[in-house]
Amino acid sequence: MDTTASACDCCCRQRIKEHFKLVEALFMAFHRNPNQQDLSWFVDMQTQNRLELDPPYQRKSVWTYRDKQFFLDTIFNNYPCPAVYLQKENTAKGPLYNVVDGKQRLSTVLDFHAGKIRIGKDFSVARLRGKKFIEIGDEDKTHFYNYIFMVEQIRSEAEVDWGEVFQRVNKNQKKLGEQELRHARFDGWLINRAESEAEDETFWRDVGVSSRAKSTRMKDVEFISILALVLLENDFVGFPQSHIDELYAKYDFNEDQLPENEADIEDAESDDFPDSEFTKDDLKNFESAFQKARNTLKAMEEHNQCISKHKRRITTDLYSLWAALVLDDDVGKMPASSLAETYITFMKGVYEAAELIKKDKPINELDPHVQVYFNNSTGAATEIELRQKRHDALTHFLKQ
Structure with a gap:
């Protein structure tokens, strides 16, 4: 019997067991909480400085003016959009929500709310054309605030490479370049x-x-x-x-x-x-x-x-x-x-x-x-x- 080979196999099996124990522990510590939030919640979180749009692993802003107008059209026509992923981080000042995926969508609606974006002159909703948020009617403001986002809150009790999570989310969606x-x-x-x-x-x-x-x-x-x-x-x-x-x-x-x-x-x-x-x-x-x-x-x-x-x-x-x-x-x-x-x-x-x-x-x-x-x-x-x-x-x- 080759005792050296047997010892190597035993050592290898032990390493595999330890690896899967580590993966299992991380899996048990990683929590996903699917829920819904209306748009006003994101406005409130930003006002309270509890929404971080640019964590270290985020990409640069890439949406064009046309992209932003298209998404505002999505909001005012109440069309669905992909889920937003948030990493919940507990800090001394309270919960902080790091945006893992959804930065472009949230930046667009928050910039519009802040008056940084004006609706285009060829917008599908005629009464909104050429207007900033402050200029639209109360009914449209209510519609804006009540738009529902699907949200995945993710947190971990163990140390997690959030850059890897960001990469995994976006790799699966095939949205990002190498x-x-x-x-x-x-x-x-x-x-x-x-x-x-x-x-x-x-x-x-x-x-x-x-x-x-x-x-x-x-x-x-x-x-x-x-x-x-x-x-x-x-x-x-x-x-x-x-x-x-x-x-x-x-x-x-x-x-x-x-x-x-x-x-x-x-x-x-x-x-x-x-x-x-x-x-x-x-x-x-x-x-x-x-x-x-x-x-x-x-x-x-x-x-x-x-x-x-x-x-x-x-x-x-x-x-x-x-x-x-x-x-x-x-x-x-x-x-x-x-x-x-x-x-x-x-x-x-x-x-x-x-x-x-x-x-x-x-x-x-x-x-x-x-x-x-x-x-x-x-x-x-x-x-x-x-x-x-x-x-x-x-x-x-x-x-x-």
């Missing part, structure tokens, strides 16, 4: 660094990485974090989305908890620092390299608008240019003005190739590097093999 779910799930260095970069750096807006639409869905944050990960991993990264999640988890630490350098890791106990080999020295090196690459891109753009003039495929082409700067030492050392002149010539060739293909004309008279780059930037352009071929073609051209 980066919005990361915003709820992660709260470490990488997510905060990418979000601050997207908010503070106008360059990304100038070249088309960031826009109002992209920002509301956090697509700009996702792209900037991918650029950061190319530098951090010194490799082509970005897809599949599950791989991005894994790397987010790798860099989901608090920078204040990092060791100063590798020597500190060797001298410390195993649990003194986060489960990461990253140090404050690494962080400084990253910041220096990231800012150098970004500043080179800015200088190139200022020289001849070589990036913004060719931003039709901004995520593909800027990713390739960034990778050339941070993964190829020779390219990274070249003057920005020289790079700008060479790059704009290269991109003119790429765009010319696209026009020729549209007209069913051959591209074999274009520069060979341009041909390789173009042929590997269509279809499944995010695959590593295609990225590598684009990288090789671009770096060879830039160094000619």
